Amino acid sequence: METFFLRGSSLSSIPSSSLNHRSTFRPINRRPCLRAQQSDGSATDIPPGEFKVRNSQDEIAATQGIRIRRRPPTGPPLHYVGPFEFRLQNEGNTPRNILEEIVWNKDTEVAQMRGKKPLYTLKKAVDMAPPPRDFIAALKASYLRTGMPALIAEVKKASPSRGVLREDFDPVEIAKAYEKGGAACLSVLTDAKYFQGSFENLEAIRNAGVTCPILCKEFIVDAWQLYYARAKGADAVLLIAAILPDLDIKYMTKICKLIGLTPLVEVHDENEMDRILEIDGIQLIGINNRNLETFEVDISNTKKLLEGERGEKIKQKDIIVVGESGLFTPADVAYVQEAGVKAILVGESIVKQKDPTIGIAELFGKDISAA
Numbered sequence: 001m002e003t004f005f006l007r008g009s010s011l012s013s014i015p016s017s018s019l020n021h022r023s024t025f026r027p028i029n030r031r032p033c034l035r036a037q038q039s040d041g042s043a044t045d046i047p048p049g050e051f052k053v054r055n056s057q058d059e060i061a062a063t064q065g066i067r068i069r070r071r072p073p074t075g076p077p078l079h080y081v082g083p084f085e086f087r088l089q090n091e092g093n094t095p096r097n098i099l100e101e102i103v104w105n106k107d108t109e110v111a112q113m114r115g116k117k118p119l120y121t122l123k124k125a126v127d128m129a130p131p132p133r134d135f136i137a138a139l140k141a142s143y144l145r146t147g148m149p150a151l152i153a154e155v156k157k158a159s160p161s162r163g164v165l166r167e168d169f170d171p172v173e174i175a176k177a178y179e180k181g182g183a184a185c186l187s188v189l190t191d192a193k194y195f196q197g198s199f200e201n202l203e204a205i206r207n208a209g210v211t212c213p214i215l216c217k218e219f220i221v222d223a224w225q226l227y228y229a230r231a232k233g234a235d236a237v238l239l240i241a242a243i244l245p246d247l248d249i250k251y252m253t254k255i256c257k258l259i260g261l262t263p264l265v266e267v268h269d270e271n272e273m274d275r276i277l278e279i280d281g282i283q284l285i286g287i288n289n290r291n292l293e294t295f296e297v298d299i300s301n302t303k304k305l306l307e308g309e310r311g312e313k314i315k316q317k318d319i320i321v322v323g324e325s326g327l328f329t330p331a332d333v334a335y336v337q338e339a340g341v342k343a344i345l346v347g348e349s350i351v352k353q354k355d356p357t358i359g360i361a362e363l364f365g366k367d368i369s370a371a
């Protein structure tokens with residue numbers, strides 16, 4: 001049920017569309033403060049600044065075509081109509097799709113982790129971390145060696161769209177099998193809630209003698225996470241254009257450079273691709289064939305985003321493109337290679353195989369480990 005909190009003495013200036021039968025009104029006092037409803041139904045005052053910051057972040061993001069909103073601090077944002085404030089309870093405090101839900105959870109998770117490990121302690125851990133490996137050089141070397149897209153093999157136990165992919169999940173064994181099969185790099189999912197991943201997996205793989213550079217596959221919403229990923233041994237991180245406004249991508253890319261991480265900037269549609277192509281210094285772009293809001297997978301998305309002027313611009317800028325998601329067969333690999341990718345990111349089709357080394361050979365239609 002929708003609940004409106006109202007300030008003022010008359011209802012006459014509220015748009016009639018807001019005054020439907022599912023809404024209830026609660027006149028509250030005239031003191032100028034913001035009021036949020038708690039999960040137990042009680043109300044609490046919250047600092048006006050916090051709402052302003054989150055709301056203006058969302059407004060800036062929306063002007064760039066970003067649909068994913070950031071989590072409101074303690075409930076739905078207030079709306080102002082004339083002298084009134086009112087709250088549409090189900091509009092602002094309920095994620096609209098799975099990606100928004102993941103991002104809101106990540107906002108909360110990161111806030112808690114930051115409390116336990118402030119940035120200054122993380123910076124020390126970054127200094128102590130093993131030196132970063134060159135992610136892009138590994139992709140290029142593999143492409144030159146095999147003449148086929150370099151493989152970023154994903155260590156993925158589960159996903160929101162497919163559930164558990166592999167019950168007997170030993171991340172280190174899987175990573176070693178991928179390396180043996182000819183993977184150029186690894187992608188390790190670190191989100192626990194939706195993917196059953198962890199930073200312990202990433203660290204364990206890094207410490208097990210695997211030499212492939214490692215992408216930390218996370219939902220990055222805060223620069224703090226970049227330092228955390230590097231401190232845990234990551235060589236690259238994913239920056240998702242559907243979540244991050246341009247300024248965040250520019251800022252985070254700079255931090256990545258500073259601490260030796262390679263950013264893989266992920267796009268899914270033309271608008272995101274165009275935004276990223278306007279940003280200087282991006283060397284690696286991933287085209288996700290999966291729509292992260294609907295789970296729909298269509299590998300022709302890679303081709304669509306590499307056609308025409310966009311493809312030309314990518315060549316001029318010498319950007320390496322990674323085709324991501326939904327790749328299962330040699331024909332799929334050939335299709336995205338033909339479209340212009342020099343690397344692919346694959347999870348499900350190889351992690352589900354009893355022996356992931358053989359899974360890689362089946363994906364490419366040949367053994368790429370010795371090519």
Ligand SMILES: O=C(O)c1ccccc1NCC(=O)[C@H](O)[C@H](O)COP(=O)(O)O
Pocket residue numbers: 098099154156159160161162288290292295324325326327345346347348349
């Ligand atoms: O995989 C999902 O269900 C998913 C849902 C919501 C956000 C992200 C999601 N996946 C991340 C990825 O894009 C894939 O793990 C990656 O590209 C590999 O895809 P696949 O080869 O299809 O496993």
